[in-house]
Amino acid sequence: MAYVTEIAVSELDTDDWHKGLPKKDPNKWKVVCNKDNDPQDFNKGHGGKFIYIYFKQDESGYPISGLRMITGKDANPPAPWQKIDVDLNAKAGGEFIYLCYQNTANAPQISILKAGFGDTVESAMNDFSAGDIVLRQDANQGSGGKFIFLGFAY
Numbered sequence: 001m002a003y004v005t006e007i008a009v010s011e012l013d014t015d016d017w018h019k020g021l022p023k024k025d026p027n028k029w030k031v032v033c034n035k036d037n038d039p040q041d042f043n044k045g046h047g048g049k050f051i052y053i054y055f056k057q058d059e060s061g062y063p064i065s066g067l068r069m070i071t072g073k074d075a076n077p078p079a080p081w082q083k084i085d086v087d088l089n090a091k092a093g094g095e096f097i098y099l100c101y102q103n104t105a106n107a108p109q110i111s112i113l114k115a116g117f118g119d120t121v122e123s124a125m126n127d128f129s130a131g132d133i134v135l136r137q138d139a140n141q142g143s144g145g146k147f148i149f150l151g152f153a154y
Helices: 121-125
Strands: 003-012 029-031 050-058 066-071 097-102 112-118 147-153
Touching: 003 097, 003 112, 050 112, 066 147, 112 121, 121 147
Parallel strands: none
Antiparallel strands: 003 050, 029 050, 066 097, 112 147
C-alpha cells in the first residue's frame, strides 16, 4: 500500500497550483484537496499568496509518520520534527504558521493528506471523515475570514 514519503509547500502568485509542483518527478506528486476534490489554497479568502501543500506517495522509501504546525516568525520545531520553511499565511497577515513533519521508524504511515474549509470551525471540521486525524491549527489564524485545516489518514 502506498504511503506519504515527501511533503512540500509552495507559495505562488497565481491560483494555478500546477506551477508549484516540485520539479523532481512532478507526475508523482499530488496536491492536497478539500472534500469536493478541489485543490485547496491554504490562504483562500484572505488575499496574500496562494499556498498549496503537495505530497508524494510511494510503496518504498522512508514514510512520513506525523504532521504538526508551529507558529511564530522564527519558530523552530522540537526534535525530531522537520520544518517546511513556507509561511502558510504568506502576505495575508495573521500568525506565521509553518507545517512540520517527522519520519519515525515503526510508526503508522500516513497514506493521504486532506483539507477542511469553511465559514466556521465546525463546517471546516465536517469536511473530514470519522477516522481522519485533523491538526487543530487553523492555517489562517489571525488573518480573518474562512477556516482551513489540514488532516490526514493512516
